[in-house]
Amino acid sequence: MVIKKICCIGAGYVGGPTCSVMALKCPDIEITVVDLSKERISQWNSNDKLPIYEPGLMEIVQKCRGRNLFFSNDIVSAIKKADLIFISVNTPTKTFGLGKGRAADLKYVEGAARMIAENAEGSKIVVEKSTVPVKAAESIMSILKANNKPNSSYRILSNPEFLAEGTAVEDLINADRVLIGGEESAEGQDAIRELSWVYEHWIPSSKIVTMNTWSSELSKLAANAFLAQRISSINALSAVCESTGADVSEVARAIGLDSRIGPKFLQASVGFGGSCFQKDILNLVYICECLNLPHVAAYWQQVIDMNEYQKTRFAEKVIASLFNTVTGKQIALLGFAFKKNTGDTRESPAIHVATHLLAEGAHLHIYDPKVEHSQIIDELNSSTLDPDKIKRNVIIHTDAYSAIKNTHALVICTEWDEFVSLDYEKIHSDMMKPAYIFDGRKILDHDYLQKLGFQVQTIGKRLNRDLGRSWGSQNHQS
Numbered sequence: 369m370v371i372k373k374i375c376c377i378g379a380g381y382v383g384g385p386t387c388s389v390m391a392l393k394c395p396d397i398e399i400t401v402v403d404l405s406k407e408r409i410s411q412w413n414s415n416d417k418l419p420i421y422e423p424g425l426m427e428i429v430q431k432c433r434g435r436n437l438f439f440s441n442d443i444v445s446a447i448k449k450a451d452l453i454f455i456s457v458n459t460p461t462k463t464f465g466l467g468k469g470r471a472a473d474l475k476y477v478e479g480a481a482r483m484i485a486e487n488a489e490g491s492k493i494v495v496e497k498s499t500v501p502v503k504a505a506e507s508i509m510s511i512l513k514a515n516n517k518p519n520s521s522y523r524i525l526s527n528p529e530f531l532a533e534g535t536a537v538e539d540l541i542n543a544d545r546v547l548i549g550g551e552e553s554a555e556g557q558d559a560i561r562e563l564s565w566v567y568e569h570w571i572p573s574s575k576i577v578t579m580n581t582w583s584s585e586l587s588k589l590a591a592n593a594f595l596a597q598r599i600s601s602i603n604a605l606s607a608v609c610e611s612t613g614a615d616v617s618e619v620a621r622a623i624g625l626d627s628r629i630g631p632k633f634l635q636a637s638v639g640f641g642g643s644c645f646q647k648d649i650l651n652l653v654y655i656c657e658c659l660n661l662p663h664v665a666a667y668w669q670q671v672i673d674m675n676e677y678q679k680t681r682f683a684e685k686v687i688a689s690l691f692n693t694v695t696g697k698q699i700a701l702l703g704f705a706f707k708k709n710t711g712d713t714r715e716s717p718a719i720h721v722a723t724h725l726l727a728e729g730a731h732l733h734i735y736d737p738k739v740e741h742s743q744i745i746d747e748l749n750s751s752t753l754d755p756d757k758i759k760r761n762v763i764i765h766t767d768a769y770s771a772i773k774n775t776h777a778l779v780i781c782t783e784w785d786e787f788v789s790l791d792y793e794k795i796h797s798d799m800m801k802p803a804y805i806f807d808g809r810k811i812l813d814h815d816y817l818q819k820l821g822f823q824v825q826t827i828g829k830r831l832n833r834d835l836g837r838s839w840g841s842q843n844h845q846s
């Protein structure tokens with residue numbers, strides 16, 4: 369079989385960019401991205417704003433849309449005509465029932481599998497793109513087989529996505545590797561070859577790695593767990609640096625020069641966010657518990673615990689520095705996305721910091737260049753805080769200067785480039801004194817800011833010795 373038509377179920381952060389790049393690189397393949405949400409599909413079909421912000425994506429969509437790339441709500445027709453179907457729906461952490469707070473909720477994946485079973489005819493390759501627990505392919509296969517029509521047959525592959533938000537287009541075009549897992553049977557190997565052929569339109573075959581389905585599913589969880597573990601490791605050391613006078617950037621540089629360790633993902637921060645790291649590690653922890661491997665589960669759980677500690681430590685540092693109270697104080701919070709170059713706020717550390725400060729009575733002035741105002745309010749409203757308190761004490765601004773004016777402190781939660789080049793002299797004169805800056809991303813020139821008269825605090829480096837206290841409640845030496 370030569371793949372001529374592809375359907376992707378789920379037009380989200382993964383399905384949308386992946387299929388757009390695939391359509392760009394495979395003009396001979398027709399790709400239809402389908403979704404239950406009418407709003408999402410109409411946004412993908414619009415010319416002014418896509419449902420997600422991703423540098424370079426609009427140009428690709430405009431080039432391919434209507435040619436060999438289509439966005440539609442007609443899931444049934446797209447399934448019927450496709451040779452290959454990607455399942456790219458979301459797999460959130462379960463919020464109730466067995467495995468609550470840890471296991472991945474596969475109801476959308478299961479729903480997609482049932483929809484395929486009801487509508488597909490002929491031979492189809494079904495590909496798990498969504499991140500799923502190990503052995504999920506088995507569940508998909510049993511749904512497909514149980515509902516098998518006489519004239520239909522399926523082969524299942526695992527093809528996890530490794531793109532990072534903000535660099536999705538670049539990550540897809542120049543992927544480090546493409547992973548394809550399949551069955552060892554002849555049919556399984558054929559299916560692997562067919563999907564490899566699609567990627568070979570632009571990825572060198574040496575970078576297409578094939579393996580068995582379970583290895584592929586576990587590799588995706590493992591890759592995210594390793595990346596998150598590096599951040600938690602450097603963040604753990606940042607606490608040691610603040611207590612000792614070491615500088616975490618110098619430590620990161622020193623260890624990163626060891627080619628066995630490497631320099632990437634060693635940026636200490638207010639904590640990691642995003643839709644994947646926490647969810648996938650919790651999923652891994654749950655799998656380990658189910659496999660009766662409590663030591664392994666506890667090991668990975670610590671990566672999450674350290675991240676929670678870091679976010680809380682940062683928020684408590686702000687409070688401790690502002691004379692142990694933020695009640696009634698005006699605080700500007702710059703950046704709400706979980707990282708720069710995205711409008712995504714899922715698990716953003718800014719949410720944790722904002723709710724912590726609000727719970728202590730602070731008035732927040734929030735600005736983010738890409739996050740919708742309603743989305744910021746929705747995120748805060750999903751916390752345990754009283755919605756009236758949020759209404760009274762939060763103002764969302766459309767530029768950084770108006771957010772900062774007349775505030776006691778400025779807290780940076782996302783590393784947007786535009787925060788680096790703000791006019792800090794003007795900002796200092798506009799703020800209440802003493803004027804505080806808390807740089808949760810280590811992006812500013814701290815020496816310069818101190819010369820301007822700011823009280824500066826950052827992560828993993830002690831700047832204002834006179835401010836005394838180390839971060840966090842456990843260590844109070846100055």
Ligand code: UDX
Binds near residue numbers: 643
């Ligand atoms: C993806 C993955 O697939 C997830 O497993 C991985 O861990 C992170 O990336 P993502 O693309 O970020 O998820 O999710 P999201 O942006 O929420 O998009 C999912 C889309 O699927 C939504 O547009 C939703 O409307 C759609 N959907 C969901 C369906 O079309 N049908 C459903 O039954 C469920």
Ligand code: UDX
Binds near residue numbers: 531595636640642706
């Ligand atoms: C991640 C993986 O990188 C990607 O391969 C996978 O497919 C999905 O999950 P993403 O969550 O989009 O991608 O962004 P990533 O760049 O990994 O950043 C995750 C979080 O870690 C962000 O909050 C980021 O600010 C933080 N981070 C990253 C650090 O705090 N320090 C670092 O050194 C790197």
